[in-house]
Amino acid sequence: MYGVGMATTKSIPLSNRPLTDTHAEVLADVFAALADPVRLRLFDLVRRAGDTGVCSCDLVEPLERSQPTISHHLKVLREAGLVESRREGTWLWYSVIPGALQSTSTFVQR
Amino acid sequence: MYGVGMATTKSIPLSNRPLTDTHAEVLADVFAALADPVRLRLFDLVRRAGDTGVCSCDLVEPLERSQPTISHHLKVLREAGLVESRREGTWLWYSVIPGALQSTSTFVQR
């Protein structure tokens, strides 16, 4: 029965426990994806595009980097779970994965 | 007079402008400081210590790194403007600089 004669665990609430090594590694991976100015601007542009997303062909010019470089950075953002792409014929449309920054937001906040 | 016959600038609100390169670089530097699991746990421990701060001598053991390595990481956090240290005799006490994560929090949020 719950709460009757039960030995309490006295476990520390989640928020009071220090960051575990594995949690820190997961978080660090996301921060690493954001730790480059080109990728930040890339992510910003994708986010601004909303649900519709943005064609990656429109990301090369404003960032003044070569096409392979943009492709590389998009891959990093994708592998970090921050953005996703859907194919529309010849083009790829990128959009932000909802809630992708949840964990980092929680960490950074307070 | 304000608002009377004034030529409107039609300038785009700050939040509607894409990230500038310089702003992106500043942000990326903070994210880079957080892009390492050891530094994340370090920052977490310092933050938990509140205003009192924590002696760096107490940070070596829980992170299982050599003392110079911890010193190096603390320097990175310091140079990123995330933490500060005050000397207390032989020891250095580290604490979080209030509002240090303001900009990153704003970026990450929404």
Place this chain on the structure above:
DNA sequence: CAAGTAATTAGATAATCGTCAATATATCCA
């Protein structure tokens, strides 16, 4: 001042990263 402890700096190494040119793959359309 001298001894002891805390912290930084120096130097080295292996690994990762950002970038580009060149090449390859994928998709559309005639």
Place this chain on the structure above:
DNA sequence: TGGATATATTGACGATTATCTAATTACTTG
């Protein structure tokens, strides 16, 4: 099927990074 365009991969490069040991500096206290 073949040409055109969009995107990804490869391979190379210089630069940066995380880590260690060893040596140095800073501070306290006897």
